[in-house]
Amino acid sequence: MRLRSLFEAWNAFFFAPQSPIPIALFRIIYGSLVIATLTLLRPDWLAWYGPHAWVSLPTMHTLEPGTRLNLFAIIPQTDASINALFWIFLGSAILLTIGFLTRLNSLLVFLCLASIDQRNVYILHGGDTFLRVAGFFLIFAPAGAALSIDRLIRVRRGKEDASVEPRSPWAQRMIQFELALVYFATFCAKVKGAPWLQGTATYYVLHLDEFKRFPIPSWFLHPLMLKLESWTALMLEFSLGVLIWVKELRYIVLTLGLLFHLSLEYSLNIPLFQWDILSAYILFIDPADITRAWDWLRTRRAVHPLAQ
């Protein structure tokens, strides 16, 4: 391979226009997850972020010094202003989901998400961090170019026709890289620990009472099964970080990843984490396959007795 062809392949990967449908679908799922996050937090908005929160703003500055993207540091420290910020955040997340003023709302959602993350870093899980980083790239993505109110308005005004124009996917690629890096970094961190290599790690995970959710069959906790589960998790995380880039293996890896996260969602109580991570899977689906799936659904709906 010549250096020039490598450069051209790099350019094509990041900048060759493609359908914005996957990033638009991601925007809808992403916005819904932000809304869900805020809804789950709603009873504790002031307990975590208020003027008399579990962690005060001065303590947060002491523990995490330096310049931070944190709107809480510049708004008045009153219950009313903190609540107002959250309602603006929620409104903006709803508008982002439906794709109205998409660019502006993706910026607002990112600013607010970064702020709640920086205001209290002691209550975050990996999914929160994933959403924050993905939110940054979403600002630059053509997320409102399809499946949005923005597009509907543009079509009504005659600025766009019925077909969706292909766009540069570089921001989408960055979110894809983020997802792959999450898995690969997790794999690298786990292989440093003896319990994962010995195959005993899942025992500990599944026996932490505070994490338990729905009951697991007893055969699943047999020492041999526990080894198999630990090693399978390692292999999957490696595959989702590396093999996901191999086109022929992609859908197999994604399907196994989906099953892996659904099994974790069943057994462990880590609210929204699995969905936060799964949200980016849509970015790995070929736009042509999404269109095919949509057409298939429409055909099925058309022949369904209730649709006639």
Added chain:
Amino acid sequence: MEQLSLTERYFKERYRKYAENLPLDQNDALLPDAARYIARLNSTPSHPARTVMLVQKWSFIVPRADGSYSPEPWGQHILYGYGVKPEDLQ
């Protein structure tokens, strides 16, 4: 967390995460804020809280000879004690 319903657990998971971070040595600075918050939660004008004691409980999971694992009995120690000042309750 174990005493909450499934729905409550889903809403209150952040408290578990916070409690996981609270006893870590590098997070000592979190303890006075936590004590003040608990004091405010448990005070009334006629019965103000005077002292808050944070107690940490743990149970090790240990391997047995047959290859299985079992949790040991619970241990506990006082993580932090705080004398509440009147201004903490404002």
